[in-house]
Amino acid sequence: MTDYGHELKFGGFLTPDAGDPERVVDLVRLAEQDGLDLVTFQDHPYQPAFLDTWTLISYVAARTERISLAGNVLNLPLRPPSVLARSVASLDRLSGGRIELGLGAGGFWEPIKAMGGEQRAPGEAVAAVDDAILIMRELWDTEQRGGVRVRGKIYQVEGAKRGPAPAHRIGIWLGAYKPRMLELTGRAADGWLPSLSYLQPGDLTRGNKIIDEAAEAAGRSPSDIRRLLNLDRTRPEELAELALTEGIGTFIITADDPNTLRRFAAETAPAVRELVAAARRGGGSGPDLTPATGPVQSGGTGSDVFDRLGVQPTPDDGTRLLPDQPWDESARPHRDIVPQQEYDPQGTAIGQHLIDVHDHLRQELETVRDLVQQVKQGTIEASRARSVINELTLRQNNWAMGAYCASYCRVLTQHHTIEDRSMFPHLRSTDPELAPVLDRLAEEHGVIHEVLEELDRRLVEHLKAPGEFTELQHAVDRLTDTLRSHLSYEERELVEPLARVGMYQGQV
Structure with a gap:
């Protein structure tokens, strides 16, 4: 539960799409125009569908005036640290101090090897980042005399001349998830830059603890390390809580x-800043993060109910990937509920179980999305696939994605069938006023079934024509929009009734 007191910053995480490079540049200029602080780009030098990230950063630096730019994160195995140090410092001087350095140890080793890079064991990959930080900082330090000499475990520099110095102190932000990289972040780096979609509950707290302890052991203050986070959702209350309890100082939307x-830029960032400022003032006159109390008004179950339950449904931040939706969300019925004074612990556990099941589906959805992205990139992450793939070919990527999509869609359909045949009738009989909500949920299950069928059709078409991703991506985005919206609506409406009337957990 830590607020490091950092000034809040907001940025974007963009795809360096080689198919429409001017659109990428336009997005950066739009982000600057709308007031975002930072734009970052993923870096996969082995991906021919992507622009080279460093070349892109250099180009957009010349097309912008204020916004900061960074890789998210740059691929160290294919970017030698001594050369990278001079590139970063040079562009920082040319851009007036607008370049930061997101750095990664590497992860997709097969394509890295295919490009001439060296595959490293986990310990070697961490050691390489450790060496690189020292080398780059030494090369940037022009106040010291003599050449740079670093004899690291992976990289060695023998008398390299110093300079040029960057225009400002460049932050080195590490894409870190495991203990050794987190320890290195606290000991030697300036920032921690994970992606929320790759984190499990509690990972931020655990990661902060490792970083803080390493920083203190190195004689640093934990607040010396900025905490950044790549996001896929934008609900202001959730982001404000992350700032106040997990110390996140920079929020980067993947879009x-x-x-x-x-x-x-226009809605989320100002709201989060106001919420955090009010909390840091000790309440002040700004918005209050404390949920309201009293009877529930229109719009379904209120937060006071969930506070009493000790169960928190996952909120829907309203973000949609596609402009059109297969249903009208404003037409959804709601069951207004006045909370009970107390709830039976077993009933509360049933409500939580529904959320747990949904969280599993959400996690699986992110895996499907990740697999599609890896197919588009020509790579696949071993931890996300069913088995380690030694040779990454398009056919093998398609097989992995197809097998997983089929499994996921089957699990989702079974979950909805159980609800329709068991849970919904039980709630209908015990709480007749829920009937309109249950009818609507059953209708949405039918829509989601059609969305899943469409995804399957597009997947089959893609397997026949692997070069075309537009329709497949559209189908995955449609599933993302409908499922996230539906699961949040269902939790908001049913968690309290389930806690109140009870149900066997096996039926959920």
């Missing part, structure tokens, strides 16, 4: 859609 970037 290639101009409307999403614009809303993030």
